[in-house]
Amino acid sequence: MTTPTKSSSRLQYENDGFYIHADSLLPEATVNAAVAGMDAVRAGEYDTGVPPQPSPWNPGDDPGKLCKIEMPQLANRAIMDLISHPALGALAAEITGASMVQVWWVQLLYKPPVDENKNTIVGYHQDRQYWNVWDDGSELFTAWVALSDVREESGPMNFVPGSHRWGLLNQGDFFQDKKGEIQVPEGEEWNEVTAVLPPGGVSFHHCLTFHGSGPNYSSEPRRSFAIHMRTDKSKPRHDPPEGLSRFIHDPAYCPIIFEK
Numbered sequence: 001m002t003t004p005t006k007s008s009s010r011l012q013y014e015n016d017g018f019y020i021h022a023d024s025l026l027p028e029a030t031v032n033a034a035v036a037g038m039d040a041v042r043a044g045e046y047d048t049g050v051p052p053q054p055s056p057w058n059p060g061d062d063p064g065k066l067c068k069i070e071m072p073q074l075a076n077r078a079i080m081d082l083i084s085h086p087a088l089g090a091l092a093a094e095i096t097g098a099s100m101v102q103v104w105w106v107q108l109l110y111k112p113p114v115d116e117n118k119n120t121i122v123g124y125h126q127d128r129q130y131w132n133v134w135d136d137g138s139e140l141f142t143a144w145v146a147l148s149d150v151r152e153e154s155g156p157m158n159f160v161p162g163s164h165r166w167g168l169l170n171q172g173d174f175f176q177d178k179k180g181e182i183q184v185p186e187g188e189e190w191n192e193v194t195a196v197l198p199p200g201g202v203s204f205h206h207c208l209t210f211h212g213s214g215p216n217y218s219s220e221p222r223r224s225f226a227i228h229m230r231t232d233k234s235k236p237r238h239d240p241p242e243g244l245s246r247f248i249h250d251p252a253y254c255p256i257i258f259e260k
């Protein structure tokens with residue numbers, strides 16, 4: 001029996017800890033409907049009748065701040081359609097080699113154009129530092145889907161290549177810039193690669209890859225969803241699952257987007 005060769009996207013993901021799909025992966029209509037869904041959820045209008053989960057930003061909050069809304073797919077059908085799109089599942093399976101991919105948490109991220117007095121940056125961090133509800137070694141990663149044209153000036157995501165091999169450092173902070181305090185392991189280097197994406201484009205990053213983003217200097221909001229995924233090689237730490245893993249047994253909340 002021959003071993004199947006790995007795709008170049010899978011080799012890049014394994015080597016760098018991220019993969020940038022710089023073409024639009026999702027249909028324009030899916031993206032446009034989700035943009036309208038994002039505006040509705042930000043305004044507190046829920047076409048499913050279900051609100052998102054408790055979030056750092058709520059309808060009526062300061063529009064100049066970074067808006068992060070947890071599990072927006074519960075509140076809007078078009079957002080559910082986007083985050084469960086089969087093209088995302090197929091690409092996620094290709095880069096991981098997984099036989100099952102499930103969406104287990106989603107964040108709506110809306111970064112308004114820069115306002116000198118407001119903090120809209122995302123500090124460098126490893127997602128795994130926030131995900132202790134999963135067993136050690138669980139295969140967890142994120143698909144970050146752009147809904148607007150995310151250019152150099154829009155405060156795009158930056159990834160540190162190879163940092164997924166540094167282990168969990170428990171340093172860095174999503175909400176604050178603590179880059180200067182992160183201790184790069186001996187013999188390793190801190191480099192940054194910027195993910196410029198068109199609407200419908202997507203990047204994938206490993207749960208140990210350091211990443212962050214700067215202010216949005218463009219005149220348009222930077223719109224995206226961070227879609228947190230897991231494969232068949234993952235296990236919640238608790239039974240029944242707790243915290244951020246608490247909905248995984250409900251496919252209406254956490255769709256399985258690839259299975260073979």
Ligand SMILES: O=C(O)CCC(=O)C(=O)O
Nearest residue numbers: 109122142144212213226
């Ligand atoms: O949107 C950003 O700039 C950061 C998002 C993030 O931390 C993530 O997708 O894990």
